[in-house]
Amino acid sequence: MTKPQKPMSARRMALRLLDQVLEKRCLLSEVTQGPAWDAMAPQDRAAAQRLTLDVLRGLERADRLLKPHLRKAPPVSVQNVLRLAVVELCMGGAAHGVVNEAVTLVGSDQKTRHLKGLVNAVLRKLVDAAPAEWAILRVPRLPKWLRGPLVAAWGGEAVLAMEAAHFAGAPLDLTAKGDPQALAEATGGTLLPTGSVRLSAGGQVSALPGYDEGTFWVQDAAAALPARLLNAQPGETVLDMCAAPGGKTMQLAAAGASVTALDISEQRMARVRQNLSRTGLKAEIVTEDGLEHQGSYDAILLDAPCSATGTIRRHPDLPHAREGDEIGGLIALQAAMLDHAVQLLKPGGRMVFCTCSLIPDEGECQVEEALARHPELKVVAPNLPGVEPDWITPEGGVRLRPDYWSDTGGMDGFYMALLTKA
Numbered sequence: 001m002t003k004p005q006k007p008m009s010a011r012r013m014a015l016r017l018l019d020q021v022l023e024k025r026c027l028l029s030e031v032t033q034g035p036a037w038d039a040m041a042p043q044d045r046a047a048a049q050r051l052t053l054d055v056l057r058g059l060e061r062a063d064r065l066l067k068p069h070l071r072k073a074p075p076v077s078v079q080n081v082l083r084l085a086v087v088e089l090c091m092g093g094a095a096h097g098v099v100n101e102a103v104t105l106v107g108s109d110q111k112t113r114h115l116k117g118l119v120n121a122v123l124r125k126l127v128d129a130a131p132a133e134w135a136i137l138r139v140p141r142l143p144k145w146l147r148g149p150l151v152a153a154w155g156g157e158a159v160l161a162m163e164a165a166h167f168a169g170a171p172l173d174l175t176a177k178g179d180p181q182a183l184a185e186a187t188g189g190t191l192l193p194t195g196s197v198r199l200s201a202g203g204q205v206s207a208l209p210g211y212d213e214g215t216f217w218v219q220d221a222a223a224a225l226p227a228r229l230l231n232a233q234p235g236e237t238v239l240d241m242c243a244a245p246g247g248k249t250m251q252l253a254a255a256g257a258s259v260t261a262l263d264i265s266e267q268r269m270a271r272v273r274q275n276l277s278r279t280g281l282k283a284e285i286v287t288e289d290g291l292e293h294q295g296s297y298d299a300i301l302l303d304a305p306c307s308a309t310g311t312i313r314r315h316p317d318l319p320h321a322r323e324g325d326e327i328g329g330l331i332a333l334q335a336a337m338l339d340h341a342v343q344l345l346k347p348g349g350r351m352v353f354c355t356c357s358l359i360p361d362e363g364e365c366q367v368e369e370a371l372a373r374h375p376e377l378k379v380v381a382p383n384l385p386g387v388e389p390d391w392i393t394p395e396g397g398v399r400l401r402p403d404y405w406s407d408t409g410g411m412d413g414f415y416m417a418l419l420t421k422a
């Protein structure tokens with residue numbers, strides 16, 4: 001009989017995740033699963049995830065602190081041990097424990113054991129001065145593949161502000177199934193002008209009052225706006241054309257609409273089912289390619305697949321795991337889905353097109369081009385509480401950016417437009 005394996009420690013798992021993101025270019029969501037992950041206690045999984053996110057956000061600073069002490073770059077797995085240790089030291093970790101743990105981690109692998117002395121020496125040199133130096137280094141920059149297009153679209157100053165927002169990370173935003181004021185009071189959160197409830201990050205979501213009863217779900221304040229813009233009415237037939245994991249499906253169902261939640265991915269659809277079951281909300285589930293779907297709806301929400309570059313505050317793995325080469329294909333898919341959604345919409349019906357992208361080709365340009373292809377479409381000016389006049393774009397959509405609301409915790413980058421079909 002094989003002996004059951006001891007669950008991995010949070011640091012060891014964080015290193016494995018960093019290797020997979022930085023070497024194999026996987027997204028964290030693709031690798032935070034599997035037997036080793038499942039075997040860990042929930043608090044260790046949370047700690048591993050937090051350490052990984054901290055290192056990815058601070059990677060540029062960690063490398064700048066390490067560089068003067070490394071004549072030659074060690075193997076990536078050892079670099080990651082050093083990066084993790086530096087980030088922990090600079091974020092207030094106890095020096096003795098952090099250094100010992102790093103040396104132990106390098107020593108436990110036969111291939112890197114010979115580098116224990118180097119790791120010990122480098123970290124001991126950094127222990128005293130690193131935290132103060134860390135604090136004055138520049139805010140980590142986005143990689144070139146993304147920074148270039150963003151500077152072209154929004155200007156250098158705005159991109160610096162976005163990078164500051166990415167580095168700061170994101171608070172925890174909730175959407176209420178019912179009264180948001182009551183949710184804010186029950187959870188001790190702040191009611192935001194757009195109707196979401198904001199809490200500081202770090203708490204255990206499932207321990208919040210009302211979680212088991214399904215009185216809320218986690219959803220960034222920006223991501224909660226497209227469904228509000230669609231303003232589904234009780235009894236209306238609404239298609240959520242890219243539904244998983246279901247944040248917007250739940251909003252539409254909570255509004256009393258008769259919702260069809262469609263997504264191409266069966267695996268992701270499982271999350272929609274879980275979310276609906278926890279919140280006691282109802283939707284018809286269809287697992288299908290949206291481009292093949294047939295039907296006729298009063299309203300459609302098209303939250304199209306995109307580069308997700310608006311979510312880097314919460315997913316700092318994305319700029320490291322991607323290089324932008326998939327964006328051309330995504331833009332073509334978004335346009336095809338928009339065209340198909342127009343066919344599925346009843347005359348007089350309305351549709352929200354949205355993407356969690358910061359790249360105008362996936363937002364503003366899509367709507368401008370759809371208006372040219374479909375003379376029967378018109379943009380309706382948004383009329384939503386909390387939406388500031390500066391956020392409205394020339395073609396009539398809403399542009400949200402991570403550097404907005406900078407004093408109160410920011411928001412994801414998003415684009416959305418409400419369209420009606422004559």
Ligand SMILES: C[S@@+](CC[C@H](N)C(=O)[O-])C[C@H]1O[C@@H](n2cnc3c(N)ncnc32)[C@H](O)[C@@H]1O
Nearest residue numbers: 242243244245246247248263264265289290303
């Ligand atoms: C941005 S996510 C949707 C997020 C979701 N609306 C929410 O609020 O929770 C995009 C989704 O599009 C789905 N998708 C990609 N291509 C699709 C297609 N051809 N038809 C339907 N869904 C598709 C992906 O599986 C993914 O779940």
